[in-house]
Structures are given as structure tokens and as C-alpha cells.
Amino acid sequence: MSKFYKRFFGLIMLVVVISGIVIYTTVDINTLKNLNQFQTWSIGLAIFAVGLGLFFDGSRLMHMVRISNENISLYQAVQVVFGNYFLALLTPGATGGAVAQLMFLRHAGVPTGKATVLVIVRTLLSICFLALCMPFIFWHDEGIVPGISNHTLMGITMTAFVAIIVMVVGARRGYMDYFVIWSTRHMRNDRRRKLFAFYRDTKCAIALLMQAPWKMLWVFMESGLNLLCIYAIVPCLMLGLGVMDADWYTIMGRMIFLNMLLYFTPTPGGSGVAEGGFVYLFSESVPAGTVGIIAVCWRLIAEYIPFLIGLYYTLTVFGRDFLSRQLNK
Template identity: 25%
Template structure:
């Protein structure tokens, strides 16, 4: 493949991204924006939080690889992983190809696989712990429904929405908790268990052809586990520190957007609702939760925003800051990375 073929593909990707943004653009709604110092402060803060999120993820990759990657290389890995997440269903995510990206950057296969599973374990552990804390510490009438500072309406539709959102949140949280426990067990204690189960499944005639791949995967899990056992408690605490700051910054972007639009209400509640939105979006079959995330934003923050049209604009700006940049950066970085590797 020639390089100009890759750049043509990148250009097509950028055109598609521009088309997505133009489709959501509304001049009439745009005219309602009050371009005050507070608006620019909120947008600037959102961009800063986005930068902090990516800095923490970049440092996390460098930490997991024992500083064998430069800042630029670790940032490139982060962009590629986030780009993969942005163009695949949320349940798939970008972690699945992290070991490929890392190995192509010169990291050993064992360390690459360990980095992939350790990053995934840290993400899932953060979500599992924080979601459980939110559920038991934040009143449900604030977390799962359209609420104002004094209470909520008893509208039947609102109660139906609250019940549905709460059920999905609980189910998603339970799935994440179980998945975290499985990852912990496989990575740090019994990496061979999954191999045994999968090999047993391969005894079924029509699955027998997958046995070589299962055996290879089992060996890779053992390699990752051996790498994990070499690290001490300080390593894991530092990993959770980077992970927590990245997620907290990601979820705080919405607060900055609400500040930009002069929204009223409890911003701590608005921040907490980001956990609920994320846990719902991970069940979305669309790439990066597209469609579901925007719909949830307009519905979930309607009590903070003055009207529906402003909510649409706020949702577009929110996605433009934390979602579209990964599409742009990934479209630019991936062709170069493929050509180089």
C-alpha cells in the first residue's frame, strides 16, 4: 500500500467527521449562545479537562511499560486506543488492540499483553468501586431522574424513565463488578483457568478448529500474569491514581459545559450523573455510544438547561470536545502508524 492511499483514506475520514458535525449544526440555536466571559471560561475548562484526561492516560501507558516509551510514543498509543474505542461499540472498547499497538512500538509481547489487561483491570475496578459508592451514597431521586434543587416532579413519564435508567445502571454495574473480579483472578492468581474453560469448549466438534488460537491465548495470559506478579503495591497504587484522575477529568467535562451555558443547579449532581450515562452507553451497539450518548445528555440534563434547543447545542459541544478529537487524531495518526509499522 502506498502512502498516498493512506492519506486519501484519512481525508475521507475527516470529510465524514465534518459531515456529522454539520448535520447537527443549527444556526438558530447558535444565535442563542451568550458569548460571555463565563462561556469561554467553561469551554476553556472543558478543553483543559480533556487535556488532563489524555495526559493521565499517556502517563499510565508509560508507567505500565516501565518508562520504556517516550511521552510522544505513549500519547500515540493512547490516541490509537481511544480512536479504536470511538469507532467500535462501547462494549468492545479500544483496549483489545492495545497489545498490538504496544508490541509494534518495541514493547515485548509479554509486557504488552500485561499492559492491556492491567489497564483494563484498573478501568473496570474504578468504575465498579465508584458506581457502587454512588448508588449507596447519592439519593436515587437525584441520580436517576430529572431533578431540580428542591425535588422532582411526580410525573408518570419521569418515574418510568427513572425506573428504567436505574435498572440498566444496576445491571451494568453488576456486569462490571463480575468482570473486574474475573480480570483480577485471571491476571494475578489463576491465568490458566480461562484456558482450561476455553480448551474444554474446543472439544465440541465445530469449535475444535479454534484450539490453536485458544492455546496461544492461554500462553499469553500466563505471560501477562508473570509480569503482573513482578510488580509491587506501589506500582498498582500509582496505576489506580492515573486511572482515577483520567476518569474524574473525563466526567467533569460535562460540568464545564454546563457552566459555559450559565446553567443552574447542583453541579455535583450533574457530575455524578456522568457515571450513570457511561454505564448506560457501554451497552450501546453504536460506535462510541453515538446517538445514545447525545440522547441521554439531552434527556438527563434537561433540568439544568433552559430549553431543548440549548440542550441540543450543549450536547453537540460536549461530544465535540471529548469524542470528535479522537476521531480526528486517530484518522491522522493511524495511516502514519500503519505505514511505519
């Protein structure tokens, strides 16, 4: 059996096992009673929300490509977006997502150097939007992380944000060059070359961000709309269960916090961490016995359906043999 099939079936089994455990450990005597009141229209609303989010994702990619003096169609942008979902779920730490984006951008005619920069910018914009939201979340939602005060979390967030700004300015003006050279002087040559290449691409990404600030601000706004629409899946499902008087600010804030953590989890697509974190954060926000089911539905709509669409596009555009070669590298 090829490595591709092993990873694919391994992922399917992982998803089934995690989903089963999450549902089994969270159902109780109230589950069927509350599910009987579920309104199916909320599923359609959730699918509409994720569809709108994916549209903004493709739109921002098209705008970034135009800023780099290249051009792709909306259909090609859609392929990039869904391809990212596919390989991100198949690889630890979602590292394959960047590879998929690069593959589809190159297939769309974007030069490799620019494609690499665009992938970095796309990720940076999403992380920056989530980071900007963190202070507002910690200011409003007390005790989101057990054992750590929100003042401490706020301090950590602001420190990280300032550090990012310092690194961006330092890279832009060349000050970071000396630090990178100094910090890598004892590394092996191959690792040092890879780090230098990544640093060079990051500097190009920063230059692209500064090249057209007003256009990039629009792209940043689309990044935020993309993420907020996708996170709105959970409020949509809650409405279907009759949750009308919830603190929607807190719910969306916790979705932002959870998804920020998922950027740094080592499991494929954050599997396990996403479901466990969801159960912890939302167990008191939904009707009794339904938190595990909502967690699984959220992952199904937000990740697994786009994953299958990404599988279709990847096999259609590149073929099974090409994909197997990529996974065997």
C-alpha cells in the same frame, strides 16, 4: 475507494447526521437566548480538562510499561493514547482501539506478548474504576434508569463486582482453567484457540497487576484521574452557560454511568448512544434548548478532536497503506 476511506467518510457522515438530529430535536425558543450568555472561556477550560486527562492516560501507560520491565517515552505513550481514539471510532464496538494500542506499543519496542497484556490491563483498570464508582452513584442519584430501582441496580453492580473478584482469584489460582476448558469443549477449533489465547493473556494481565501492587495502585489512581478529568468537560461547558448551583456530584456520576455503558455499545465509539444518553440524562440540568448542543460539544472535545490527532499519528508512523491493510483484515 479503499475500505479505509469508506469507513472514514462513513464515520464523518454518521457524526454529522447524529449531531444534526440531536441539535434539531432539542433546540427551542430559548436556545439563542441562553447561548448568547455563553462564556467562551469555558471551552478553554474544557480543553484544558481533556488535555490533563490525556496526560494522566499517557503517564499511567508509561508506568505500566515500566512495571513490565520495558520503557517508552512520553511521546510514544501519547501516540498510543491518540491511536486508540482513532481506530476505536472507526470500528464497531471500539474494537480497533486495542489493535491501535498494540500497533503503537510494538512500534515503541515493547514485545508483542507484553504489549497485549498491557492493553488488557489498561482497559481493566478503567472498567474497574468505573465499577467501583457505581454504588456511590446509585446511592446518591435515585431513578437514574427508568423502571429499575436503585436498590436493584446496586444489587446488580455488587453481584458483578463480586463475580469479577471471583474470576480474578480463580484465574490467578488456576481454578478458571477447568471452567474455560469445559465451556469451550463444543466450540470450533479456531474459536477455541482464540478464546484460549485471550484467557492466557488475561491471566498474564492479572499476574502483572499482582506483581507490583503498590505501583499498580498508583496506576489505578491515574486511571481514575484520567477519566474524571475527561468527564469534567461537561461541568466546564455548563459553567460557561451560567450553571453555578448544579449538583455536581450528580452530574459527574451520570457522566461516569453513561461512559460505563459506552464500553459495551456496538456502534463505533458509542456514536448515537452517547448523544442520546446524554440528552436523556442531562436535559433537566442545563438551560432550556442547550442540551443537544452541549452533547455535541462534549463529543467533539472528548472524542472527535483526539480522533483527528490519532489519525495524524497513525498515518505519520505507519502510513496509509499499512492502515488500509489493517482495516481490510
